[in-house]
Amino acid sequence: MTPRFTSALIFALSVGATLLPSPAHAAGTKAKKPDAAKADAAKTDDPKPDSSAAADPDAPGTPTPAPADDAAASSDEKEKAPSADAGAVADAEAGSSPVELPGKTYYGVGLRYRAVIVPKFMINLFGAGGRTVLANGFGPEFTIRKNAFEYNFSAWYASYAMDPTPFKAKSDPADAWEIVESKLKILYLTADFMWSQDLAPEFAFNYGVGAGFGFVFGDLKRTQASRPTSGSSNDSTGAGYVPCAAPGNPSAQCGTDNNHYGGYTEPSWANGGSKPVIFPWLTLQTGLRYKPHRNFIARLDAGFGTSGFFLGLGADYGL
Numbered sequence: 643m644t645p646r647f648t649s650a651l652i653f654a655l656s657v658g659a660t661l662l663p664s665p666a667h668a669a670g671t672k673a674k675k676p677d678a679a680k681a682d683a684a685k686t687d688d689p690k691p692d693s694s695a696a697a698d699p700d701a702p703g704t705p706t707p708a709p710a711d712d713a714a715a716s717s718d719e720k721e722k723a724p725s726a727d728a729g730a731v732a733d734a735e736a737g738s739s740p741v742e743l744p745g746k747t748y749y750g751v752g753l754r755y756r757a758v759i760v761p762k763f764m765i766n767l768f769g770a771g772g773r774t775v776l777a778n779g780f781g782p783e784f785t786i787r788k789n790a791f792e793y794n795f796s797a798w799y800a801s802y803a804m805d806p807t808p809f810k811a812k813s814d815p816a817d818a819w820e821i822v823e824s825k826l827k828i829l830y831l832t833a834d835f836m837w838s839q840d841l842a843p844e845f846a847f848n849y850g851v852g853a854g855f856g857f858v859f860g861d862l863k864r865t866q867a868s869r870p871t872s873g874s875s876n877d878s879t880g881a882g883y884v885p886c887a888a889p890g891n892p893s894a895q896c897g898t899d900n901n902h903y904g905g906y907t908e909p910s911w912a913n914g915g916s917k918p919v920i921f922p923w924l925t926l927q928t929g930l931r932y933k934p935h936r937n938f939i940a941r942l943d944a945g946f947g948t949s950g951f952f953l954g955l956g957a958d959y960g961l
Contacts, residue, residue: 740844740933742787750785750939752958754796760950771809771819771880777802777949779830785939785958790846794834794956800856802826808867808880816877817895820902821885823863828856832923834943844934852925852945858918862908868895924948936960 742748756779765772781798804824811818832854838846867883869875871892875882886896888903896903909915927945943954 738936740936742790744789746788748785748787749961750787750958751961752783752785752939752956753780754783754794754798754943754954754956755780756798756800756943756952756954758800758802758949758952760802764950765809769809769811770814770878771807772822773804773807775802775804775824781830783956783958790838790840792834792836792838794836796830796832796834798830798832800828800830802828802860806865806885808883810880817868819867819880819883821865821867821883825861825863826858826917827860828858828921830854830856830923834927836927838931844932846931846933848927848929848931848941848943850927852923852927852947854923856921856923858910858921862917864902864906864908865904866896866900866902868893922948925952927952929954933960 756777758777758779760775760777762772762774765775777800779798779800781796783794783796783798785795786793802824803826804822806821806823808819809822810820832852834850834852836848836850838848840846865885867880867885869877870882870884873882884892886892886903889896889898908917910917911919925945925947927943927947929941929943932940932942937960939956939958939960941954941956941958943952943956945952945954
C-alpha cells in the first residue's frame with residue numbers, strides 16, 4: 643500500500659452606511675421762483691398724470707402689496723422647517739431612534755456565531771472519501787459604521803472536528819485508503835466590509851466581502867486502512883475499510899511503506915508535514931441587519947468562500 647496524503651483534506655476542511663425698497667415717494671411741494679412758475683404755466687398744455695391716481699391703490703396697473711398676514715405666514719413656514727429638522731436630529735442623537743445621521747460615525751461591540759459548512763463535494767475536489775463537516779465558530783466583534791458602510795472586525799474560534807472517515811488523495815491507488823480523524827481548530831482574525839440598503843428605518847439589506855486568516859492548531863490523525871476480512875467494502879469511496887492495527891494486520895494491505903499506525907499524528911508544514919499553519923479566510927457575503935433601538939443591532943449573515951458555506955448571527959451594543 644502506498645498512501646500519499648497531501649494537504650488537500652486540510653484545505654477542504656478549512657475551506658467556511660442639504661440630508662420695500664420702492665417706498666411711496668411723498669410729493670413735496672416747494673415754493674417756486676417766478677421764472678420757474680412761468681415756465682410751469684407754459685407747460686400746462688401738456689397734461690400730466692394725476693399724482694393722486696398714481697397713489698391710488700385701485701388704479702389699473704398698480705401693484706397690489708402682499709397682505710401682511712400672508713407675509714407673516716410665509717416667514718413662519720421658513721422658521722418652522724429648520725426647527726423640524728433640528729427636532730429630528732435631536733431625537734436621533736439623544737433618544738432611542740434607530741435612525742443614523744449622515745456623516746456621523748457609529749461604534750458597536752458584541753458577539754458573533756458562525757456555522758461553517760464544508761460540503762463533501764468540496765472535499766472531493768481535492769481527494770476521495772471524506773464527509774460533510776460542520777464547524778461551529780464564535781467570538782467577539784467590533785463594528786465601525788458610517789454612511790451605510792461598516793467594518794466588522796472579529797477574532798473568533800472554529801472547530802473543524804471530523805469523526806474517523808476514509809480518505810485518500812485523488813491520485814492514490816485504490817488500496818491507499820486511510821482512516822482520518824480531525825481535531826483541527828482555527829483561530830481566525832477577520833474583517834467584514836459591508837454596504838447596506840435600507841428597507842425600513844429598522845431593517846437593511848447587507849452585502850459585501852470578508853477577508854482575513856486563521857492560525858491552525860490541533861491534531862490530524864491518520865491510520866492506514868484495509869479491506870475488512872469479512873464484510874463488504876468499496877474501493878471507490880472507502881466505505882467498509884477498517885484501520886490497520888499494525889503492518890500486515892489485519893491483512894497484507896497494511897503495508898510497511900509508512901508508519902501511519904497507532905494514532906499517528908500528521909506534522910505541520912513547519913515540521914515537514916501536510917497540516918497547514920495558516921489558512922486564508924476569503925468570502926462573498928450578504929444578510930439582513932436589524933436595528934430596533936439606538937443601542938442594539940442584530941445581523942443574520944450568510945456567505946461562501948475558501949472554507950465553504952456559512953450562516954451566522956451577530957448581536958452588537960451601540961456605543
